[in-house]
Amino acid sequence: MDVLADVLSATKIGGTVTARVHAARPWGIEFPHLASAVFHHITQGCCWLRRPGAEPLPLTAGDLVLLPAGSGHAMASDPTGPTVRFEDVTQAQRSGPGAPIDFPGPGPDTRIVCGGYRFDTHASHPLLTLPPVLLLRADPSARRHDLTETLRMLAVELADPAPGSQTITDRLVDVLFVHILRQWAALRDAPDHGTTWWAALRDPEVAAAISLIHEEPGRTWTVDTLAREVGVSRATLSRRFTRLVGEPPLAYLTRWRLEIAARRLRETSDSVTRIANTVGYTSEFAFSRAFTRHRGTPPTRYRATHRQ
Structure with missing residues (x-):
């Protein structure tokens, strides 16, 4: 990916x-x-x-x-x-x-x-x-x-x-x-080169974990399964991922899932349940709660306000 x-x-x-x-x-x-x-x-x-x-x-x-x-x-x-x-x-x-x-x-x-x-x-x-x-x-x-x-x-x-x-x-x-x-x-030596996400893409294992999340955002990922896939220990992945990306692996996974969901709410007529299932939520309630916490508004209201 x-x-x-x-x-x-x-x-x-x-x-x-x-x-x-x-x-x-x-x-x-x-x-x-x-x-x-x-x-x-x-x-x-x-x-x-x-x-x-x-x-x-x-x-x-x-x-x-x-x-x-x-x-x-x-x-x-x-x-x-x-x-x-x-x-x-x-x-x-x-x-x-x-x-x-x-x-x-x-x-x-x-x-x-x-x-x-x-x-x-x-x-x-x-x-x-x-x-x-x-x-x-x-x-x-x-x-x-x-x-x-x-x-x-x-x-x-x-x-x-x-x-x-x-x-x-x-x-x-x-x-x-x-x-x-x-x-x-x-430009590794640039004085303003502090954006962690770019540093993460230069780290082989962290970049591989990010790639897996992007390739299968709906998969039931855990830190253990991500670590096994990229060939490092759970503690190593969690520590390096958090340091370079700025948040733990599962927090990044949630952010990316809800980014995809927000776009689909704006651009498609898919039901909230279908969108929730696509990005890895088996419960519409759990999805709505996570989306509201992340975007500050429930999915249905977000769609009504931002529909393109």
Whole structure:
């Protein structure tokens, strides 16, 4: 079981490129808070990432920054100074397909590819618990050929759109998101590399246990059976799983089962009993109690409120 692919599918992450920016100093764009992860790739020049309550972050050509929570921020030519709202810029320019957002000025040029990843705002998987800012610095010596090639193809497609370009760019952005996560997870020495779920995927036995849970979420798992399957003692698995994932194996199992159940409540007409049985609950009462404790509302009310 490819756990990352399973989580991406369940949390419904999808990509959509939003803009190319061509700007000459001085300039500044204010991006609103969005229910998506936002990325900026600097293809030429340099600029600053400005966030409320944080020190401005300098960026240069080749750098890629991801804001997983889509928090409000600004991209600008200087660490201080005025900005204009992204919505105002796009409405004022009314650019055609493929045309960049232009900021003419007397200073040096900066070019940026900006994009966002839509995700299910109801999802609560640890995958979505990433640092506020995930920065991949340009590094010619780094082993990031797949990431670099994906960014190159994305830039080419955006610069010269043709029939089908929207489909291609959406797929490339999806692929880009995976490469960003892979590259960031590989940076073991990064100061903000503290997200335990990613460390868990590098531990063979813990990763195998997570994979089993994702492969058969409805199975009657115990810590003993998981430990036997992955070839370690019950105590070893419990200790390492809890340390790396941040919660015990059965707590993670419950979280994942209810994540699946919540999605099915939103997206299908299956009965609550059937959904409960699918994710390993033999009693609708037990399922309702667990779901209410996890989501703060009973399954039937959750469905009525969040049905898509």
